[in-house]
Amino acid sequence: PGLYHSSTKPRDAGTGVLKATLIIQKWYRGYKARLRARQQYALTIFRSIEYADEQSQMQLSSFFSYMLENYADMCKEDTELVHRFLASQQCIKDRQKYVEFISVPDSYSGPRLQFPLSAVDIDYLLKGFMHQEILHARFVIEMLFETKKVLQQMPNFTHIETSSFEDITICGDLHGNLNDLLVIFYKNGLPSESNSYVFNGDFVDRGKNSMEVLMLLFANFLVYPNKVHLNRGNHEDFMMNLRKTKLNSSSYLQVYGRRILEMLEEVYTWLPIGTIIDNEILVVHGGISESIDLDLLHRIERHKVKSVLIPPMEVNRDHTFELDESKSSVSTTISKKSTSEPLLKYEWEQVIDILWSDPKSKNGCYPNTCRGGGCYFGPDITTKILSKYQLKMLIRSHECKPEGYEICHDGKVVTIFSASNYYEEGSNRGAYIQMCSGMPPRFFQYQTTWATHLKPLRQRVNTMEINAFRMLKERIISRKTDLTHAFQLQDHKKSGKLSLGQWAFCMESVLGLNLPWRTLSLRLVNKDKDGNVDYMSSFQDIHIKKPVEEVQSTVIETLYRYRYDLEILFNIIDSDHSGLISREEFRDTWKLFSSHYNVPVDDYQVDELVNTMDLNKDGSIDFNEFLKAFYVVHKYDTLKQVCITNLIFV
Amino acid sequence: VTDETLSLGKKKDKEIVADYHKKIKEAFEVFDHDSNNTVDVREIGTIMRSLGCCPSEGELHDLIAEVEDEEPTGYIRYEKFLPVMTEILLERRFRPVPEDVLLRAFEVLDSAKRGFLTKEELIKYMTEEGEPFSQEEMEEMLSAAIDPDTNAIHYRDYITMMVTDES
Numbered sequence: 133p134g135l136y137h138s139s140t141k142p143r144d145a146g147t148g149v150l151k152a153t154l155i156i157q158k159w160y161r162g163y164k165a166r167l168r169a170r171q172q173y174a175l176t177i178f179r180s181i182e183y184a185d186e187q188s189q190m191q192l193s194s195f196f197s198y199m200l201e202n203y204a205d206m207c208k209e210d211t212e213l214v215h216r217f218l219a220s221q222q223c224i225k226d227r228q229k230y231v232e233f234i235s236v237p238d239s240y241s242g243p244r245l246q247f248p249l250s251a252v253d254i255d256y257l258l259k260g261f262m263h264q265e266i267l268h269a270r271f272v273i274e275m276l277f278e279t280k281k282v283l284q285q286m287p288n289f290t291h292i293e294t295s296s297f298e299d300i301t302i303c304g305d306l307h308g309n310l311n312d313l314l315v316i317f318y319k320n321g322l323p324s325e326s327n328s329y330v331f332n333g334d335f336v337d338r339g340k341n342s343m344e345v346l347m348l349l350f351a352n353f354l355v356y357p358n359k360v361h362l363n364r365g366n367h368e369d370f371m372m373n374l375r376k377t378k379l380n381s382s383s384y385l386q387v388y389g390r391r392i393l394e395m396l397e398e399v400y401t402w403l404p405i406g407t408i409i410d411n412e413i414l415v416v417h418g419g420i421s422e423s424i425d426l427d428l429l430h431r432i433e434r435h436k437v438k439s440v441l442i443p444p445m446e447v448n449r450d451h452t453f454e455l456d457e458s459k460s461s462v463s464t465t466i467s468k469k470s471t472s473e474p475l476l477k478y479e480w481e482q483v484i485d486i487l488w489s490d491p492k493s494k495n496g497c498y499p500n501t502c503r504g505g506g507c508y509f510g511p512d513i514t515t516k517i518l519s520k521y522q523l524k525m526l527i528r529s530h531e532c533k534p535e536g537y538e539i540c541h542d543g544k545v546v547t548i549f550s551a552s553n554y555y556e557e558g559s560n561r562g563a564y565i566q567m568c569s570g571m572p573p574r575f576f577q578y579q580t581t582w583a584t585h586l587k588p589l590r591q592r593v594n595t596m597e598i599n600a601f602r603m604l605k606e607r608i609i610s611r612k613t614d615l616t617h618a619f620q621l622q623d624h625k626k627s628g629k630l631s632l633g634q635w636a637f638c639m640e641s642v643l644g645l646n647l648p649w650r651t652l653s654l655r656l657v658n659k660d661k662d663g664n665v666d667y668m669s670s671f672q673d674i675h676i677k678k679p680v681e682e683v684q685s686t687v688i689e690t691l692y693r694y695r696y697d698l699e700i701l702f703n704i705i706d707s708d709h710s711g712l713i714s715r716e717e718f719r720d721t722w723k724l725f726s727s728h729y730n731v732p733v734d735d736y737q738v739d740e741l742v743n744t745m746d747l748n749k750d751g752s753i754d755f756n757e758f759l760k761a762f763y764v765v766h767k768y769d770t771l772k773q774v775c776i777t778n779l780i781f782v
Numbered sequence: 783v784t785d786e787t788l789s790l791g792k793k794k795d796k797e798i799v800a801d802y803h804k805k806i807k808e809a810f811e812v813f814d815h816d817s818n819n820t821v822d823v824r825e826i827g828t829i830m831r832s833l834g835c836c837p838s839e840g841e842l843h844d845l846i847a848e849v850e851d852e853e854p855t856g857y858i859r860y861e862k863f864l865p866v867m868t869e870i871l872l873e874r875r876f877r878p879v880p881e882d883v884l885l886r887a888f889e890v891l892d893s894a895k896r897g898f899l900t901k902e903e904l905i906k907y908m909t910e911e912g913e914p915f916s917q918e919e920m921e922e923m924l925s926a927a928i929d930p931d932t933n934a935i936h937y938r939d940y941i942t943m944m945v946t947d948e949s
Contacts, residue, residue, distance in 0.1 A: 153891070173812055
């Protein structure tokens with residue numbers, strides 16, 4: 133704003149006043165720019181950590197492959213354990229089994245739904261959710277069941293036609309942001325016979341109201357199955373949801389949570405892969421790859437893509453094993469009972485590419501190393517694929533954009549992202565697209581905020597920064613041993629100091645985060661007057677709480693670092709959903725895990741720790757309690773209470 | 783001045799330049815959303831200012847002309863930006879004015895020496911004189927500077943707040 137040609141004379145209101153004004157303007161613009169730069173740095177930290185998290189989940193996937201591949205060997209050692217693991221992939225056939233014993237008490241005051249649903253039920257849900265009411269598990273489960281039934285009838289790609297009377301609205305990632313969904317419905321109208329929608333994946337995770345968002349989307353889908361189109365995103369993946377905390381929003385769900393998650397697993401796999409509008413526009417969650425085969429994708433059995441973390445096993449028929457029939461009353465993907473072949477690896481990869489890829493400005497197609505799944509595709513790939521299938525445009529989501537949308541590849545690729553304030557309050561706007569045949573797409577933006585007014589930039593930046601640095605410091609402390617080792621390797625003089633460049637190099641290589649370390653160093657470490665870094669100050673102001681004093685730091689660090697992966701694993705092992713596993717199971721799981729991940733911790737140390745922490749004193753471990761015991765303490769933590777007043781949007 | 787001192791001096795210079803290069807690279811990369819060594823021309827001002835410079839809008843305009851390609855594409859390439867920015871840092875051009883100069887500037891506008899400016903006065907000066915603010919810039923400055931009770935800008939406090947933010 134205000135780019136001013138230097139040859140135009142400013143209005144002269146007295147040189148003193150003019151000079152003073154110029155000084156203030158110059159200073160302010162400098163100050164504001166530096167705020168914006170800090171905002172950008174904070175965003176970079178958030179994005180970097182988010183992608184690193186996704187990558188480490190992919191690591192988990194290779195661990196599962198490893199487990200499956202070594203099944204035969206493990207069989208001898210521990211059939212029980214691996215059975216459990218594979219048994220988690222059972223099909224839910226009988227609704228009765230699940231809904232039967234769940235009664236809704238009279239005291240329940242939340243929304244009551246009547247299946248088959250009608251517009252009235254959607255109203256109840258909306259009003260209920262706006263008053264922060266919680267939907268009873270019974271209705272949740274019924275909803276999931278009905279949704280699955282209808283989704284099963286949908287093809288992999290829904291073909292839609294628009295007309296000049298009937299446009300269609302396309303929304304991107306919602307990530308559990310109920311407020312954003314409500315804003316969209318408010319501004320753009322509820323779905324109806326004359327108001328079509330496409331929701332392009334990633335309805336859940338990260339936001340606080342994943343369950344509410346899902347229920348609203350599914351309810352609308354059930355009432356208007358030909359007008360509401362739901363595409364699968366990379367977060368519609370039961371493995372990603374096995375972190376219970378993400379879906380928990382009530383005590384009901386804590387009781388039925390596992391059951392709900394099992395049903396969700398199935399519903400997710402039946403979500404269509406994409407939509408095609410007017411035979412011209414392809415809408416999928418992530419993107420495309422060089423080798424994408426839309427004809428193949430139309431044909432594959434999409435529900436067999438269980439999770440990005442479970443690639444199809446390279447089934448080696450020689451490795452047949454004897455499953456004790458009495459134990460395996462469930463069908464597994466490799467059981468002889470399965471009625472059809474599992475998906476082929478390259479078919480599975482095609483779907484993963486659709487869900488995970490990102491467009492880049494560089495030509496070519498290469499693996500998406502940032503996320504660990506899918507690929508990066510350049511403008512040449514877009515041109516090639518679009519023309520191959522006679523398409524004009526690709527609309528996708530998957531990436532957070534500051535303005536809620538972004539156009540690239542010469543107008544051929546549009547990113548649409550509907551979760552505003554995704555990383556932090558003020559981090560980005562959300563947007564949606566209105567499309568009508570023959571007209572260019574129209575973009576609508578919004579930003580929801582819990583405040584009586586939009587806070588000034590400096591406050592938003594401060595909030596973002598504080599949180600970004602908290603997250604970063606948690607990463608740092610969880611790698612303290614490795615980092616200290618790296619620092620000391622470089623510190624030949626044993627002075628406790630390194631040059632800024634050396635410190636930055638260690639941070640980047642150990643943490644695997646591509647960040648502007650030199651600039652960030654101002655907030656992360658202490659430096660002397662020569663600019664050398666006191667590297668151990670990287671760990672000041674933060675430490676991991678030791679649940680037991682005598683335990684070695686490396687053990688604590690490792691458990692803290694892998695806590696999410698372990699949570700997923702334990703949840704799988706816990707087949708009766710009790711929240712408890714036996715000490716033997718814990719030990720065995722840990723052994724497998726640590727050998728695959730090359731964890732530098734002795735098994736007996738973990739054993740010791742578990743012994744000391746055996747809170748139940750009956751040989752079983754409440755693993756949620758166990759994992760929660762490892763948390764990070766920030767020295768200067770001041771949790772400010774945020775006053776929830778009105779919901780406003782801009 | 784012996785040969786030794788000269789070569790030591792050169793070494794120091796080299797280190798300083800190398801240091802600046804790394805700083806500039808980091809600031810540039812954070813706005814290089816496509817990771818292809820280019821940034822949108824509209825971000826150049828932000829990048830330069832984030833490196834500690836305080837050019838006026840007119841000066842910025844001239845600088846952009848220096849780093850643009852022959853045929854402006856709307857993007858600035860790193861290869862062109864780096865040498866220009868290094869020079870600016872080495873010559874310490876566009877240094878921000880010290881705090882007391884800023885204070886005196888406000889005092890000049892506050893002819894009645896009340897210690898504050900009214901909202902209307904500030905708007906008038908910032909949007910009509912010098913290199914006028916856009917509406918967005920004005921609103922943004924007001925949102926942080928104004929005291930909602932008095933609808934005035936107590937500039938001493940405001941300056942202190944900005945300075946604390948930056949340190």
